[in-house]
Amino acid sequence: MRVKIYGAGSIGNHLAHAARSLDWSVDVVDPDPRALERMRNSIYPTRYGKWDETIRQFDPKDQPKGGYDLVCVGTPPDSHIALARSAVAERARAVLVEKPFCGLDLDGAQELADEAAKAGVAGFVGYDHVVGRAARLACDTVLAPGIGEIATLDVEFREFWGGIFAAHPWLSGPADSYLGYWKRGGGASGEHSHATNLWQHFAHVVGGGRVVSVQATLNFVRDGTIDYDRLCLMTLETESGLVGRCVQDVVTQPPRKWARIQGTEGFVEWTCGHAPGVDQVEATLPGRISNVQRVAKTRPDDFIEELRHIEQALASDPARSPIALSRGLDTMLVVAAAHLSHQTGRCVKIDYSKGWVPAALAAV
Numbered sequence: 001m002r003v004k005i006y007g008a009g010s011i012g013n014h015l016a017h018a019a020r021s022l023d024w025s026v027d028v029v030d031p032d033p034r035a036l037e038r039m040r041n042s043i044y045p046t047r048y049g050k051w052d053e054t055i056r057q058f059d060p061k062d063q064p065k066g067g068y069d070l071v072c073v074g075t076p077p078d079s080h081i082a083l084a085r086s087a088v089a090e091r092a093r094a095v096l097v098e099k100p101f102c103g104l105d106l107d108g109a110q111e112l113a114d115e116a117a118k119a120g121v122a123g124f125v126g127y128d129h130v131v132g133r134a135a136r137l138a139c140d141t142v143l144a145p146g147i148g149e150i151a152t153l154d155v156e157f158r159e160f161w162g163g164i165f166a167a168h169p170w171l172s173g174p175a176d177s178y179l180g181y182w183k184r185g186g187g188a189s190g191e192h193s194h195a196t197n198l199w200q201h202f203a204h205v206v207g208g209g210r211v212v213s214v215q216a217t218l219n220f221v222r223d224g225t226i227d228y229d230r231l232c233l234m235t236l237e238t239e240s241g242l243v244g245r246c247v248q249d250v251v252t253q254p255p256r257k258w259a260r261i262q263g264t265e266g267f268v269e270w271t272c273g274h275a276p277g278v279d280q281v282e283a284t285l286p287g288r289i290s291n292v293q294r295v296a297k298t299r300p301d302d303f304i305e306e307l308r309h310i311e312q313a314l315a316s317d318p319a320r321s322p323i324a325l326s327r328g329l330d331t332m333l334v335v336a337a338a339h340l341s342h343q344t345g346r347c348v349k350i351d352y353s354k355g356w357v358p359a360a361l362a363a364v
Contacts, residue, residue, distance in 0.1 A: 001311060002067060004029060004092075006083050007074035008039040008057070010167045011098050011126075015072045016055055017048050018303035022311070024070075026055045029063045038170070048300070065090045070310065072096045074126075076178040077185030081108035084123070088115050094122040094314055096306075099197070100190040101125050101328045104183055104336045109329055109356040116325065122318035125328025127197040128306040129272065131321075134279035134295040135198070138259070138270040139205045141283045141291075148265030150206045153244035157195035159255035164191070180226035182339065187228035189218065189335050192248040194257075197331045198270075199236060199246045201322050202261055209239030210330060215347045216338035234338050329356040337361050 001024040005012050008030035016039075019026045030036050036057045045051045058064070071087035073080050073095065080097050085108065087095045095116065102109055116123045129135055142150075164179065165171055174180030179191060189196075200211060219231040234246040257272035266285035274280035279297050284290040306323070313321040321327075333356060337348040346363040354360040 001025075001069040003027070003070045003072060004063070004068045004087075005072040005074055006030070007098075008032070008035040009074065010043065011074035012072075013039055013043045013047065014300065014303045015074055015096075015307070016052075017044065017300055018307045020052050020055065021300070021304050022307060024307075026052075027058060027064060028055060029058045029060055031060050033059070068092045069314075070094045070096060070307075072098075074098045077101065077190065078103045078178060081112055085112050085115060088112065088119050088121045091119060092121060094124060094310060094318065095325075096124045096126060096310060097325075097328065098126040099328065099331075100185040100193045100335065101332050103185050104190075104332070104339060106332060106336060106356055106358055109332065113325060113329060113356060122314060123325025123328075124310055124313075124318070124321060124323045125197075125325060125331070126306065127194055127201075127323050127328065127331070128302045129194050129198055130201040131309040131323055132279070132295075132302060132305055133297065134270060134272070134281055135201070137293060137295065138261070138268055138281045139202070141281060142202075142206060142261050142263075142268045146266060146285050147261070147263035147268065147283075150208070150242060150261060150263050152262045153199060153202055153206075153208070153242060153260070154246075154262075155195045155199040155202070155244075155259040156247040157192040157198075157257050158247060158249045158252035159192065159257065160253045161191065161250040162253075163255075174228060175226045180228050182220075182228050187220075187230070187232070188248040188250045189229050189232040189338055191250065192232075193331055193335055195246050195248045196234070196334050197327065198259055199244065200327065200331060200334065202259060203236075203238050203242055203244075204322075206242070206261065207240065208242035210350075210352060211236050211334050212239050212350050212352075213237035213347055214334055214337035214341050214350070216341040218338065218342040229339075232338055234334075236334070332356070333360060 071092040178184040179186040215235040218229040231249040259270040279295045341348045344363040
């Protein structure tokens, strides 16, 4: 596989290392020479032991175009759409866009989806948790006999975002990037939208369908410069009537990344980081001993599993992937619906027949 990565920040380094772990060729593009130097001399060797001399770095004006199997967009969300559309235009075989997919205005999202479909370019979104080994194990467990009828679903990604800034020491805080601005895809609702996506994924797995109703309350931090939500509480309902809860925040210490699929006869719980380097899946049925399975995992493993999944999806049916472009855009509709619900104090309905545009949302 031949890969081009836009962005030499934390995600770009993770994706570059993952691709090289799979013996893929890697080109990295960033307009900031300081970012390229920081990748080469600091981030990559610190994380992975040494710089990989096979990785090529380019300024955008000098970047190669055409012939790529995968183009990865690891830049801030408000630049994702334009870069993804340029990747489609150069006929990459596939495009991977980091989460959150875009800003909450959804500007250009439908156009990108249409252009990718017309060009035959597969699209993916970087919600890597749903293709991780622990999530796959949780899905296999919930589909096995015994849990009964699914009653409800809860997902939480509650994590103080100090770890993000520790991984980006060139940022002094949320004001220095998109993270401090909800309209640009920042805040708890955007940065921790892994939870929204995981909720949607499990809902699909159990036959609940897409989210069609969102009721939300958000709590904001505003000081005249930054404007972000530090807490996003959502009640979600799907096409089949499955109702559950999704919570995202950037304040909780220690973090809690957790999901529970509750059936009438038992439950399955997924926990990310149950212990250092370990994810856990627990299944319990009435009158039976809990079945606990632990999955050893490092942070680089998340990205290696993601790229391995994309390679496998491209060999079969990429549209059926849990991280397909359509799933990521559905997640953005739910996040946008949460903000609209908070602003209006009303429940927001999602009409997918209108596409991935603001008009698909209606407060009722």
